[in-house]
Amino acid sequence: MKKEIINIYSDNKIKTNEICDFCISEKEVNSSFFIESNKSLLINLIDIDNINSSINIIFNLKNKSKLLLNIISLSSINNKKEYHLSINHNHPESYSRVNISGINLGGNILVDAKARIIQGANKSDTRIEGKITNLSSVARSRISPILYIKENDVKASHSASLGSYNEADLFYLTSRGLTLGDAKKAITYGSIYPLINNINDTRIKTLSLDKIRSLSLC
Amino acid sequence: MLKINDLNVSIDSSSILNGINLEISKGDIVALLGPNGHGKSTLFHSIMGNPRYVVNKGNIIFNGEDITKMDVSTRSKKGLFLAFQNPPEISGVMTLDFFKNSLNSHLDKPIKLLDFYKKTTQAYEDVGLDSSFIERNLNEGFSGGEKKRNEIIQLQLLSPTLAMLDEIDSGLDVDALSSIAKVINNMHEKGTTFILISHYDKLFSLINPNKTFVIINGKVALSGDGLLAKRISKEGYSFIEKEFKIKIEKKEKQVSIGSCGVKQVI
Numbered sequence: 001m002k003k004e005i006i007n008i009y010s011d012n013k014i015k016t017n018e019i020c021d022f023c024i025s026e027k028e029v030n031s032s033f034f035i036e037s038n039k040s041l042l043i044n045l046i047d048i049d050n051i052n053s054s055i056n057i058i059f060n061l062k063n064k065s066k067l068l069l070n071i072i073s074l075s076s077i078n079n080k081k082e083y084h085l086s087i088n089h090n091h092p093e094s095y096s097r098v099n100i101s102g103i104n105l106g107g108n109i110l111v112d113a114k115a116r117i118i119q120g121a122n123k124s125d126t127r128i129e130g131k132i133t134n135l136s137s138v139a140r141s142r143i144s145p146i147l148y149i150k151e152n153d154v155k156a157s158h159s160a161s162l163g164s165y166n167e168a169d170l171f172y173l174t175s176r177g178l179t180l181g182d183a184k185k186a187i188t189y190g191s192i193y194p195l196i197n198n199i200n201d202t203r204i205k206t207l208s209l210d211k212i213r214s215l216s217l218c
Numbered sequence: 219m220l221k222i223n224d225l226n227v228s229i230d231s232s233s234i235l236n237g238i239n240l241e242i243s244k245g246d247i248v249a250l251l252g253p254n255g256h257g258k259s260t261l262f263h264s265i266m267g268n269p270r271y272v273v274n275k276g277n278i279i280f281n282g283e284d285i286t287k288m289d290v291s292t293r294s295k296k297g298l299f300l301a302f303q304n305p306p307e308i309s310g311v312m313t314l315d316f317f318k319n320s321l322n323s324h325l326d327k328p329i330k331l332l333d334f335y336k337k338t339t340q341a342y343e344d345v346g347l348d349s350s351f352i353e354r355n356l357n358e359g360f361s362g363g364e365k366k367r368n369e370i371i372q373l374q375l376l377s378p379t380l381a382m383l384d385e386i387d388s389g390l391d392v393d394a395l396s397s398i399a400k401v402i403n404n405m406h407e408k409g410t411t412f413i414l415i416s417h418y419d420k421l422f423s424l425i426n427p428n429k430t431f432v433i434i435n436g437k438v439a440l441s442g443d444g445l446l447a448k449r450i451s452k453e454g455y456s457f458i459e460k461e462f463k464i465k466i467e468k469k470e471k472q473v474s475i476g477s478c479g480v481k482q483v484i
Contacts, residue, residue: 171268174290177323190310
């Protein structure tokens with residue numbers, strides 16, 4: 001059977017377990033994913049180019065299906081990066097994890113992530129996590145994780161962390177001899193490396209690492 | 219080695235230290251005591267250069283050099299070390315990478331991998347912590363005692379000339395406290411000078427301080443030899459009010475009740 005090619009820019013039916021890495025290179029993404037029963041989808045979205053982007057993706061999960069979505073976002077000065085994500089748990093025992101990690105050098109990173117668990121989708125499990133580090137006073141970021149729950153027997157949670165560096169963390173690292181720049185690098189890379197490590201495509205992985213390493217954080 | 223002259227420090231416009239004067243010589247083991255909230259930890263943070271603590275007046279001389287305006291990492295490289303009362307948990311920063319970078323920042327040439335392995339393995343063994351902790355994120359998910367032992371490991375790796383240990387004994391069981399006291403005594407024999415904050419006499423029975431400074435109301439109200447620390451450990455601070463007519467101001471900590479997240483349910 002010929003394997004269907006998954007494309008972030010079109011609608012997709014996930015009939016086998018899939019792992020995909022996508023580097024965002026176009027300004028607009030409008031797509032949806034239908035994950036069939038007992039199938040899983042791991043998507044790494046890497047949005048680090050110096051472009052404005054608007055990502056609109058809907059995920060529909062069937063029985064015992066699984067979604068792992070990781071987004072790495074790097075916003076340069078004057079960039080506007082928007083993410084509108086809908087995760088629909090339409091059947092029981094569906095599972096989703098959304099993890100967004102961003103570095104904002106002076107643009108906008110806006111995230112709206114909605115997880116819906118409909119009535120009857122019992123034992124479903126969803127979590128949305130977001131962490132964006134603003135590296136300048138003009139950087140503007142927002143994470144809005146929203147949970148719509150219509151079933152009792154479910155797990156649902158979210159967390160969002162926005163802002164600059166924690167002064168106490170910087171003091172601790174510098175008190176051991178690291179320069180302020182190195183301490184900032186350690187914290188910034190620390191938030192984003194775990195997601196980069198999930199990338200399977202070595203070319204995209206190297207590209208992402210090079211881009212993050214080249215940032216000046218002094 | 220360390221001389222502090224008329225040090226006045228404030229945090230968020232609130233005055234904490236009001237003219238600290240003290241002098242510490244090479245090889246001293248100093249007990250820094252005082253009631254809660256009177257400025258002991260503030261003094262440590264000020265010596266280490268925490269930017270949150272503003273020096274309004276006075277200076278800090280370390281090995282003949284005025285370090286009052288020096289940045290934190292330079293102070294570390296000059297030989298100062300602070301073991302934190304509450305070491306922060308820093309997710310994503312692997313302990314191994316952090317230890318290596320810290321150590322290398324004090325060296326002219328990066329340490330050889332084998333030497334680093336030997337050094338860290340020994341340090342973990344000395345404090346009775348499993349060396350697999352080195353693969354975990356810095357202090358993340360560590361218990362109170364594990365965090366304190368992690369501080370002592372860093373103390374061993376960096377071998378400072380002056381080490382300030384802020385309540386290093388809190389959260390430690392008896393065996394762990396003995397191991398850490400052994401490390402401190404060994405390092406003292408090799409030349410490290412120590413300033414210790416502790417509220418318990420157990421530590422001072424394992425490590426014998428030769429000097430005591432008591433900070434009350436943001437000033438060194440009383441100083442003496444090691445016996446003063448032992449007396450305070452037994453009797454508390456009330457005798458100071460009676461014998462020395464020093465009024466101890468009550469310090470009440472402001473408590474945050476925190477904030478809640480936003481949840482939308484339909």
